Amino acid sequence: MSAHTSSAEKDAGKPIAFVSAQALRERMHDAVNDPHLRSSFRGAMDFLMAKRAAQFPDESELASLRTLSEGIRQYSLARLPDLLEQLETNLTRNGVQVHWAETPDEANAIMLGIARRHEAKLIVKGKSMVSEEIEFNHAMEAAGVGALESDMGEYIVQLAGEKPSHIIMPAIHKTKEQIARLFADKVPGVDYTDNVDALIRIGRDVLREKFEEAEIGLSGVNFAVAETGTLCLVENEGNGRMCTTVPKVHVAITGIEKIVEKLEHVAPLFSILTRSATGQAVSTYFNMISGPRKAYEKDGPEEVHLILLDNGRSQAYADEQLRKTLQCIRCGACMNHCPVYTRVGGHAYGTTYPGPIGKIISPHMMGLEQTHLLPTVSSLCGACGEVCPVKIPIPELLIRLREEANTAPHANPAMVGQGAGYSPLMTFVWKSWARIYARPGIYRTFSWLATRLRVLTPSSQSGWTAARTPLKPAPRRLRDMVKDRR
Amino acid sequence: MSKPLNSTGAEDTARSYPPRPEAVYFYGTCLVDMFVPEAGMDAITLLEREGIRVIFPDNQTCCGQPAFTSGFPDEARQVVESQLDLFPGDYPIVVPSGSCGGMIRWHWEKVCANDPALKARAAAIGARTYEFAEFLLHVVGFNRKDEGEPTTVTLHTSCSARREMGTHLVGRELLARLGNVTLAHHDHESECCGFGGSFSLKHPDISTAMVSDKVASLKATGAREVVTADCGCLLNITKRAAKEDLEARRVKASLPGDHLATFLLRRTGGQTAGSN
Numbered sequence: 001m002s003a004h005t006s007s008a009e010k011d012a013g014k015p016i017a018f019v020s021a022q023a024l025r026e027r028m029h030d031a032v033n034d035p036h037l038r039s040s041f042r043g044a045m046d047f048l049m050a051k052r053a054a055q056f057p058d059e060s061e062l063a064s065l066r067t068l069s070e071g072i073r074q075y076s077l078a079r080l081p082d083l084l085e086q087l088e089t090n091l092t093r094n095g096v097q098v099h100w101a102e103t104p105d106e107a108n109a110i111m112l113g114i115a116r117r118h119e120a121k122l123i124v125k126g127k128s129m130v131s132e133e134i135e136f137n138h139a140m141e142a143a144g145v146g147a148l149e150s151d152m153g154e155y156i157v158q159l160a161g162e163k164p165s166h167i168i169m170p171a172i173h174k175t176k177e178q179i180a181r182l183f184a185d186k187v188p189g190v191d192y193t194d195n196v197d198a199l200i201r202i203g204r205d206v207l208r209e210k211f212e213e214a215e216i217g218l219s220g221v222n223f224a225v226a227e228t229g230t231l232c233l234v235e236n237e238g239n240g241r242m243c244t245t246v247p248k249v250h251v252a253i254t255g256i257e258k259i260v261e262k263l264e265h266v267a268p269l270f271s272i273l274t275r276s277a278t279g280q281a282v283s284t285y286f287n288m289i290s291g292p293r294k295a296y297e298k299d300g301p302e303e304v305h306l307i308l309l310d311n312g313r314s315q316a317y318a319d320e321q322l323r324k325t326l327q328c329i330r331c332g333a334c335m336n337h338c339p340v341y342t343r344v345g346g347h348a349y350g351t352t353y354p355g356p357i358g359k360i361i362s363p364h365m366m367g368l369e370q371t372h373l374l375p376t377v378s379s380l381c382g383a384c385g386e387v388c389p390v391k392i393p394i395p396e397l398l399i400r401l402r403e404e405a406n407t408a409p410h411a412n413p414a415m416v417g418q419g420a421g422y423s424p425l426m427t428f429v430w431k432s433w434a435r436i437y438a439r440p441g442i443y444r445t446f447s448w449l450a451t452r453l454r455v456l457t458p459s460s461q462s463g464w465t466a467a468r469t470p471l472k473p474a475p476r477r478l479r480d481m482v483k484d485r486r
Numbered sequence: 487m488s489k490p491l492n493s494t495g496a497e498d499t500a501r502s503y504p505p506r507p508e509a510v511y512f513y514g515t516c517l518v519d520m521f522v523p524e525a526g527m528d529a530i531t532l533l534e535r536e537g538i539r540v541i542f543p544d545n546q547t548c549c550g551q552p553a554f555t556s557g558f559p560d561e562a563r564q565v566v567e568s569q570l571d572l573f574p575g576d577y578p579i580v581v582p583s584g585s586c587g588g589m590i591r592w593h594w595e596k597v598c599a600n601d602p603a604l605k606a607r608a609a610a611i612g613a614r615t616y617e618f619a620e621f622l623l624h625v626v627g628f629n630r631k632d633e634g635e636p637t638t639v640t641l642h643t644s645c646s647a648r649r650e651m652g653t654h655l656v657g658r659e660l661l662a663r664l665g666n667v668t669l670a671h672h673d674h675e676s677e678c679c680g681f682g683g684s685f686s687l688k689h690p691d692i693s694t695a696m697v698s699d700k701v702a703s704l705k706a707t708g709a710r711e712v713v714t715a716d717c718g719c720l721l722n723i724t725k726r727a728a729k730e731d732l733e734a735r736r737v738k739a740s741l742p743g744d745h746l747a748t749f750l751l752r753r754t755g756g757q758t759a760g761s762n
Contacts, residue, residue: 032691339678343695377689379682379696380555381645402557430553434561437516438568440545447520463690467697468725469732471521478514478523481759482530482542 021373031344048336051279069272070391072265073327083226090229094291096304104134120215126240127151128220133352150207150239159186165346168332217243221254233287250301257326272389277331312364319414327390334384356384360397368417372405503624509539511579515586516548522717525745527759529582543572551589563597579615584647587617619715620653630754632664640670640709644716670707681722697726715746
């Protein structure tokens with residue numbers, strides 16, 4: 001992807017303010033026609049699919065683990081309001097301060113309040129997609145507080161002024177050579193090298209100092225355990241543990257859905273998460289955070305905070321079908337297996353979360369006005385639903401969102417922006433279609449005419465003939481052939 | 487009987503099959519009726535040759551899938567309602583397409599969900615609906631002598647057959663019963679061909695990328711032709727290959743394709759409708 005500057009990359013670092021349907025189309029068009037992007041994503045996704053497959057040699061074990069994981073997530077969501085209260089009670093008892101944020105702005109304001117109280121100049125960050133969702137780095141920098149990514153992939157993306165193109169592997173769109181050039185250009189005192197070990201060494205050296213310097217460490221949360229008031233964090237680089245233990249203040253941020261009731265619910269989810277995501281039996285680190293440093297402890301933060309973010313999740317929660325969106329444990333397997341994601345990469349979506357999960361969750365976060373086209377960018381092949389470790393019926397939800405986009409708004413819409421994709425033309429087309437196909441007599445006349453007048457079939461058939469020869473009705477219908485036979 | 491669309495695990499796909507019936511209903515699908523009628527006719531011939539009476543309900547139009555997947559459930563329901571009276575006997579319903587079969591088997595009851603009586607009827611119909619290839623293998627027990635010359639083919643299984651009907655191994659098994667046919671597997675075999683109904687019209691760039699990759703993979707096997715049990719995929723793949731031939735000024739088709747029914751009938755000494 002050397003000299004690649006698609007509109008996706010040009011826009012990548014900018015805040016996600018508005019994603020118009022036209023902009024989405026343009027980005028998708030640019031991305032799919034970029035041979036470097038196509039081959040690099042194909043290679044990376046093939047690698048990840050093979051790694052995952054190797055973790056699940058036994059189909060029946062996978063099936064039962066998926067069923068168990070789905071059950072845990074559905075059980076947790078069914079009790080979500082109670083579990084959130086229980087979590088708050090137990091975290092508070094453990095000395096963790098709990099904050100509630102309805103919007104990204106509220107979450108950032110809470111964070112800035114904490115930063116001001118500690119006169120913080122630098123926040124060092126572990127990987128957190130929720131922090132991407134709230135445009136955390138922009139908000140902090142606008143307020144004069146530095147925010148530095150410490151996950152290697154996120155660090156690369158931040159140096160480049162971009163956004164993650166994958167929720168697990170943020171810099172997967174970059175080649176080794178691009179990263180080498182980036183380091184040489186942006187990190188003071190660094191000469192060009194494309195030796196991967198050397199590049200990682202450079203990153204580690206820079207970050208090591210910053211862990212000492214930062215007043216606050218930020219992290220995400222993979223599972224919040226209500227019964228014990230424990231925050232679980234899955235990571236591979238150890239930077240997460242640094243962020244949560246070295247600075248004197250640790251702030252964790254997560255969505256309200258990332259909750260389970262009991263500690264024993266974590267083990268199966270952890271297992272299926274790492275195996276589905278990176279094809280690892282376990283991650284290198286698994287952190288369980290249950291409060292600030294105690295009087296007799298030698299290290300750990302003096303203060304621990306948890307910010308619980310809604311940002312549209314309550315809307316999904318309120319609808320029985322859409323609630324399944326919140327079962328997600330953010331493994332990224334759906335994007336790894338998606339034939340669309342594989343061909344356009346993550347930036348083309350223009351949303352924090354790309355790929356199949358992005359198509360079903362972004363409409364709740366951003367409203368359907370901006371996102372109504374997203375659910376249509378799918379052939380409904382079902383690969384995402386097939387690999388989802390918690391069995392989210394993603395294709396079914398894509399269809400539901402298409403319906404929400406097409407419908408004229410009801411009095412109590414299930415979603416903000418309902419009807420945003422309403423098209424008088426398409427509504428007319430489908431109503432006409434139903435008039436023909438719901439009346440067998442009319443259909444017989446229509447199909448008879450279509451086959452007998454087949455020479456009049458247009459040779460240009462919009463998107464179809466761009467890459468294919470035209471569809472032409474047969475000279476005679478199946479029903480004519482059947483009649484002749486009898 | 488309710489199953490979320492495409493969220494298959496191994497436990498979802500196991501299905502028990504009835505004994506061979508005296509008769510079946512044949513639901514041809516709108517695509518076959520108007521665009522690939524030979525495939526439907528060949529499927530009917532195969533069934534009749536096995537001594538099964540084939541009933542072709544004259545009022546059949548469409549399973550409603552195009553409107554359902556495009557997000558127009560009311561229009562889909564109108565069409566589905568018009569089809570619920572077509573199968574008064576309790577014979578199995580055979581559909582020569584994985585996606586239309588999946589629509590009837592799983593989604594008719596969903597689009598009728600607001601009316602309990604309709605929903606129950608739709609569910610009962612869904613329960614006795616079979617994709618043609620799975621019916622031929624598991625119910626009919628198709629096992630005819632291959633009379634064709636040795637050949638190599640490649641097989642594309644539709645996403646619906648694979649993930650909704652759980653029948654992706656059926657095509658392989660049927661081809662394996664032909665003594666002179668070698669099956670060449672293509673890379674990314676489980677990947678979608680990019681058709682997706684309205685997806686191919688709404689997002690032609692991405693659909694084109696997908697079908698071009700699929701055609702390249704199929705051609706790379708060196709197989710003489712591609713066989714599939716789904717006419718949507720068949721048209722998408724062969725029309726893409728034909729366009730490539732046109733652009734390269736090739737006269738001979740570089741990737742001809744057949745519906746599995748046509749291929750099986752031709753190989754086993756039957757008279758195919760397309761050769762009339």
